[in-house]
Amino acid sequence: MSNIVISGYYGFANAGDEAMLAAMIEALTDIEPTVSITVISGNPEDTRQRHGVSAVYRLNYPEIARIMAKSNLLISGGGSLLQDVTSDRSLYYYLSIMMLAKKMGLPVMLYAQGIGPVQGALAQGAMRYIGNMVDLITVRDDGSYDELKRLKVTAPPVYITADPVLAMHQVDKSIGRAILKQHGQEGVAPLIGISAREWKDWGHYKQVLAHAADQMIEELGARVVFIPMQFPDDFSVSQKIAGRMTNKAGMLPDEYTTGELLSLVGNLDMLIGIRLHALIFAAVMHVPMAGISYDPKIDRFLETIGERHVGTLKTVTADNLMAKVRQLWVERKQPNQERTERINTLRNRAFQNAELALSLVKERK
Structure with missing residues (x-):
């Protein structure tokens, strides 16, 4: 059984971000029904009830580290997490979670991210340093791919896929x-x-x-x-x-x-x-x-x-x-x-995000 930790802007009642989380969970469990998922959330109880997964508070670093120690992969995504236009604090927060995972020897995947804009010199340096540590990156559009190149994030393999929500099944x-x-x-x-x-x-x-x-x-x-x-x-x-x-x-x-x-x-x-x-x-x-x-x-x-x-x-x-x-x-x-x-076509690309994530887990096992 795979154990995956997901980091993102969850637990804040934003329908777009909650939809991305729901889409990731749906796609991952479609491929591997037994996958165990823990979400780093601003409101763990809401996340547990809304999505039926385990959750931990986003600022409880000791508990996050404890869960990472038992996991096979950290997913950071999706959405526009890595940008400093609306807030540079959130950029450094998400980078800190990625850094913690890498320090603990945990593979890290950026999952269907919308990258940038990253404008500040310090923020660009942090993105370049930590971005080149991660193991795999998928981005949801060509513009995000270009932003990674501009930031000189070149070490990990990068795939252009699509927003995770596009892989969701139609509903009644x-x-x-x-x-x-x-x-x-x-x-x-x-x-x-x-x-x-x-x-x-x-x-x-x-x-x-x-x-x-x-x-x-x-x-x-x-x-x-x-x-x-x-x-x-x-x-x-x-x-x-x-x-x-x-x-x-x-x-x-x-x-x-x-x-x-x-x-x-x-x-x-x-x-x-x-x-x-x-x-x-x-x-x-x-x-x-x-x-x-x-x-x-x-x-x-x-x-x-x-x-x-x-x-x-x-x-x-x-x-x-x-x-x-x-x-x-x-x-x-x-x-x-x-x-x-x-x-x-985008739906198929969006589903590829989950396929690549679980392939990374399988490789590292």
């Missing part, structure tokens, strides 16, 4: 239908979902989304529902946007599991997303999507499926967004075959 849509009905969102009119997030208290993109949502209702006869990926933050910003609308939009005022969010997205005719994993959920459930960019990871993901964002949070306009919505409206009954093929 009846779960999402029941949630929509519970909140008065059932109906025959087409349903467009919006996944928004707060960003520096900016107002421009909120006004754009409000204006475009009104146009979708009036021009297309659609219903609009806001879906919170991180609760309650996304619910709060959704209320701000809905408050600027002339027409009424639906709100989902709860926190949802990965399976529930996938099912909700599967019931949509279209998704407009700022959150990366809302867009990825749409890809998994084969729902047409329009992305608004706030970070290079949005651009990178959309490029992998042959798409481009409709604008950044600073530059997006209601006209550009509506032009994309009208284009996607046709795809509800005529799916984009090229995009579907790209997504299926």
